[in-house]
Amino acid sequence: xxxxxxxxxxxxxxxxxxxxxxxxxxxxxxxxxxxxxxxxxxxxxxxxxxxxxxxxxxxxxxxxxxxxxxxxxxxxxxxxxxxxxxxxxxxxxxxxxxxxxxxxxxxxxxxxxxxxxxxxxxxxxxxxxxxxxxxxxxxxxxxxxxxxxxxxxxxxxxxxxxxxxxxxxxxxxxxxxxxxxxxxxxxxxxxxxxxxxxxxxxxxxxxxxxxxxxxxxxxxxxxxxxxxxxxxxxxxxxxxxxxxxxxxxxxxxxxxx
Amino acid sequence: xxxxxxxxxxxxxxxxxxxxxxxxxxxxxxxxxxxxxxxxxxxxxxxxxxxxxxxxxxxxxxxxx
Numbered sequence: 001x002x003x004x005x006x007x008x009x010x011x012x013x014x015x016x017x018x019x020x021x022x023x024x025x026x027x028x029x030x031x032x033x034x035x036x037x038x039x040x041x042x043x044x045x046x047x048x049x050x051x052x053x054x055x056x057x058x059x060x061x062x063x064x065x066x067x068x069x070x071x072x073x074x075x076x077x078x079x080x081x082x083x084x085x086x087x088x089x090x091x092x093x094x095x096x097x098x099x100x101x102x103x104x105x106x107x108x109x110x111x112x113x114x115x116x117x118x119x120x121x122x123x124x125x126x127x128x129x130x131x132x133x134x135x136x137x138x139x140x141x142x143x144x145x146x147x148x149x150x151x152x153x154x155x156x157x158x159x160x161x162x163x164x165x166x167x168x169x170x171x172x173x174x175x176x177x178x179x180x181x182x183x184x185x186x187x188x189x190x191x192x193x194x195x196x197x198x199x200x201x202x203x204x205x206x207x208x209x210x211x212x213x214x215x216x217x218x219x220x221x222x223x224x225x226x227x228x229x230x231x232x233x234x235x236x237x238x239x240x241x242x243x244x245x246x247x248x249x250x251x252x253x254x255x256x257x
Numbered sequence: 258x259x260x261x262x263x264x265x266x267x268x269x270x271x272x273x274x275x276x277x278x279x280x281x282x283x284x285x286x287x288x289x290x291x292x293x294x295x296x297x298x299x300x301x302x303x304x305x306x307x308x309x310x311x312x313x314x315x316x317x318x319x320x321x322x
Contacts, residue, residue: 018320019320039321042289042317043316043317043319044315045288046263050286051317052287052316053286053317056287071321082316084289084296084298085289085316089287089317090318207322
């Protein structure tokens with residue numbers, strides 16, 4: 001099972017907490033999935049509604065590790081300030097660091113990401129950077145203090161799956177011992193299985209479960225997919241080949257011409 | 258004095274960040290704060306004086322992905 005910054009998690013599934021039809025369905029989805037980590041955020045609070053307190057009460061009941069994010073931040077300063085506010089609110093050094101560089105694709109600003117990761121790591125944060133699968137970027141993130149990397153599968157919320165399997169495989173080979181998580185872009189469980197089959201330690205998703213017709217069933221589907229993927233990776237899958245090869249022995253076949 | 262709170266204009270009587278939080282209805286609430294885009298930890302709210310025109314951010318735990 002994956003270990004992030006010294007903390008072992010008993011699931012390869014990390015789930016977001018946004019966009020569910022109701023708090024009850026959110027809680028049921030977490031229970032059925034067995035997810036060990038929930039991503040959460042900080043947002044402006046109006047004086048009257050106390051929505052923050054209600055959400056806080058809900059996530060405490062989930063009994064999972066919390067990974068606050070800096071979602072929606074487009075600058076280093078904004079991300080760093082948001083991370084500090086999140087650390088105080090959720091009482092954890094973990095931060096899913098997002099520094100968004102492009103409004104339409106939600107692609108990370110990789111230059112700002114490295115700078116923010118260094119600032120936060122030096123300040124005692126344990127950074128989970130939402131990044132691309134670029135090897136050079138990932139080297140720089142590791143040098144900046146990141147002990148886990150979270151490359152995207154596809155742009156956030158698209159459900160396209162793993163757009164660059166080659167790049168993700170290269171990253172796994174380049175960092176054999178670093179925890180790697182595919183974060184964002186997954187739409188169906190088979191894509192999660194594919195990520196784990198590549199040797200990734202976990203997947204992080206939100207929309208695919210929250211926006212499914214039956215989020216609770218989809219959460220269980222993803223849970224089973226990551227288990228299947230992990231078994232396949234441990235079992236050392238066969239190499240694909242171009243030519244057919246009979247699986248039934250030819251020796252001993254009856255001559256019936 | 259006039260300040261900005263979460264992007265909206267507010268007229269407040271109090272001058273410390275802690276007192277402003279109470280005045281705006283956040284007394285005892287689980288919130289984090291920033292002033293002029295810099296984080297202000299809860300331990301420093303009493304001694305953080307807010308000036309006319311300052312920008313205060315008040316955030317709470319919320320759903321995220």
